[in-house]
Amino acid sequence: MSTYTALPIRHPNTQSRTVMTRRAWWLVAMNFLIPGSAQVLAGNRRLGRIGLIATLTMWVLVVAALLLYIATPQTIYNLATNSYALLLAQILLVAYAFLWIVLTINTLSLVKLIRARPSSRAWIALATVALLVVSVGGAGAGAYYAGITRGTLQSIFGGGAASVPPVDGHYNILLLGGDAGPDREGLRPDSMSVVSVDAETGAATMIGLPRDLHNMPFSDGSPMKKLYPNGYGYNGRCDVSACMLNSVYTEAEVRHPDLYPDAIKNGSRPGIEATKEAIEGTLDLEIQYYVLIDMQGFSDLIDALGGVDITVPKRVPVGGDENLVGVAEWIEVGEHHMNGYYALWYARSRHGSSDYERMERQRQLQAAILKQFTPANVLSKFQVIAQAGSQVVKTDIPQDMLGYFVELALKTKELPITNIELTPASGIQPEEPDFDKIRSMVDAALHPASPAPSGG
Numbered sequence: 029m030s031t032y033t034a035l036p037i038r039h040p041n042t043q044s045r046t047v048m049t050r051r052a053w054w055l056v057a058m059n060f061l062i063p064g065s066a067q068v069l070a071g072n073r074r075l076g077r078i079g080l081i082a083t084l085t086m087w088v089l090v091v092a093a094l095l096l097y098i099a100t101p102q103t104i105y106n107l108a109t110n111s112y113a114l115l116l117a118q119i120l121l122v123a124y125a126f127l128w129i130v131l132t133i134n135t136l137s138l139v140k141l142i143r144a145r146p147s148s149r150a151w152i153a154l155a156t157v158a159l160l161v162v163s164v165g166g167a168g169a170g171a172y173y174a175g176i177t178r179g180t181l182q183s184i185f186g187g188g189a190a191s192v193p194p195v196d197g198h199y200n201i202l203l204l205g206g207d208a209g210p211d212r213e214g215l216r217p218d219s220m221s222v223v224s225v226d227a228e229t230g231a232a233t234m235i236g237l238p239r240d241l242h243n244m245p246f247s248d249g250s251p252m253k254k255l256y257p258n259g260y261g262y263n264g265r266c267d268v269s270a271c272m273l274n275s276v277y278t279e280a281e282v283r284h285p286d287l288y289p290d291a292i293k294n295g296s297r298p299g300i301e302a303t304k305e306a307i308e309g310t311l312d313l314e315i316q317y318y319v320l321i322d323m324q325g326f327s328d329l330i331d332a333l334g335g336v337d338i339t340v341p342k343r344v345p346v347g348g349d350e351n352l353v354g355v356a357e358w359i360e361v362g363e364h365h366m367n368g369y370y371a372l373w374y375a376r377s378r379h380g381s382s383d384y385e386r387m388e389r390q391r392q393l394q395a396a397i398l399k400q401f402t403p404a405n406v407l408s409k410f411q412v413i414a415q416a417g418s419q420v421v422k423t424d425i426p427q428d429m430l431g432y433f434v435e436l437a438l439k440t441k442e443l444p445i446t447n448i449e450l451t452p453a454s455g456i457q458p459e460e461p462d463f464d465k466i467r468s469m470v471d472a473a474l475h476p477a478s479p480a481p482s483g484g
Contacts, residue, residue, distance in 0.1 A: 037070045038069060038070050045143065048144050055135055055139050056139065059131055059135040059156075062080070063080075063127070064077065065079075066138060067134060068080060071135075071137075072134070075130075105430070106430075108177075109430040111181065111427065114177055118178075121174065125163075125164045125168050128160070132163075136156055184422065184423060185430060191426050194227035195313075196474075197226060197228065199433075199436075200225075200313050201222065201317050201318065202303070202304050202318040204300065204320045205390060206320050206321065206322045217299075218274065219386075219387060219390045220237045220273065222311060223235075224313065230440040231443050232443070232445045232446070233470075233474055234447050235450070236387055236451075237273060238383060240383060240459075241273040242261050242272060243261055243262055244261075244306040245260075245309040246302075247308035250302070250306075251284075251287035253309075260276060266279060267283045268282070273303070273307075277300070277302065277303045278299065280302030281297065281298055285298040294424060296318065304318060310463060310466060311467060317423060319422075320421070320423065321421055322421075326371065326393070327372045330368040330371045330372075335368075335371075336365070336366055338364050340361050340362060340364055340374070344380070344389070345357075345358055346359060347373075352380055359374055374393060375390045377389075384449070387451075446473050450469075454469070
């Protein structure tokens with residue numbers, strides 16, 4: 029048996045254009061499907077072994093990730109949101125992309141295009157380049173998105189707060205909607221909610237607090253409680269113009285930042301900490317973390333998502349004053365696909381409706397945005413969504429807890445959300461709130477009584 033017949037890839041019959049053309053296609057395909065195999069069979073075996081080891085390593089990592097995801101999804105969520113793991117992924121993908129370039133160039137030299145049929149040479153070269161773009165482009169894109177993810181997570185979850193266990197089986201997270209529009213001076217909380225999530229089942233209760241709530245008691249240990257032992261605004265006393273819940277933020281920021289010397293170091297602000305303590309005292313709940321959502325930044329995020337679908341129950345003015353003078357246009361009743369500009373007006377517009385209606389519109393908008401966070405939508409617009417998100421959201425949730433909260437959120441998504449609105453409709457008067465009733469409502473929602481067993 030001749031050498032040509034026994035080893036047609038390494039020792040081909042170079043005089044046969046048919047053999048050399050077929051060999052060229054085989055080498056190009058092997059280089060794409062199993063990088064390193066072309067070198068082992070037809071070229072530098074040492075280089076080929078490096079390529080095969082790298083390829084095997086990548087496949088082992090992929091299979092291990094799939095098995096881990098099946099066995100313990102939270103481990104994968106933790107890795108996917110860990111800065112060091114993302115940095116390692118970047119390095120490995122860039123190194124693999126560089127190795128693939130070297131192997132492809134080497135493969136092209138092994139092909140010996142000049143020996144192939146003239147009609148096939150251009151197609152072989154074109155296929156080699158196209159497959160190189162697909163392979164290296166895929167690895168490069170993976171490294172690029174890992175970098176964007178790492179930067180976005182560090183921007184959003186850059187606080188110094190520590191991981192803490194649930195309290196009474198729940199994680200209580202304060203959601204603040206910051207209103208920093210172009211016609212406003214500074215940022216102030218325009219909407220306030222507490223999301224309480226069962227740490228095991230993911231069942232969530234959302235408690236909406238009106239911004240004009242009065243006389244809130246601060247939680248025990250709060251430095252603001254020493255200033256207002258009978259409640260914030262008791263007998264009309266406070267250090268800012270309006271003694272309401274959303275004024276606590278401003279007062280702590282402007283008048284008493286010295287009361288919270290470690291707030292910024294821990295990824296928070298004096299105003300956020302004071303607001304958290306006022307709400308803790310109001311609800312008799314310990315709040316572990318906060319999430320601040322900049323309403324102005326919503327516009328960019330919604331545009332990045334491609335808009336949101338909103339059902340408008342009552343027409344809302346765009347622009348104008350309290351007498352509806354100077355209204356530029358109206359968002360009419362009905363179905364709307366809103367861009368960021370109109371969605372922001374829908375959420376922020378104060379005139380022609382009550383604060384409670386505006387609270388409902390903001391919750392409606394938040395729900396609509398969550399619906400737009402589908403895997404296909406996020407992947408197709410990942411970069412702009414990530415960039416917008418880093419400008420919209422700030423939180424002191426530790427990054428090392430993000431994987432846990434992602435898994436918990438997936439459970440929450442499958443369950444109905446219980447809503448408590450502390451408004452006149454539920455029997456709560458913001459000017460004279462019944463705090464015992466508020467706490468009873470919250471406790472009943474978070475810890476419902478078990479049904480009595482039926483008699484035998």
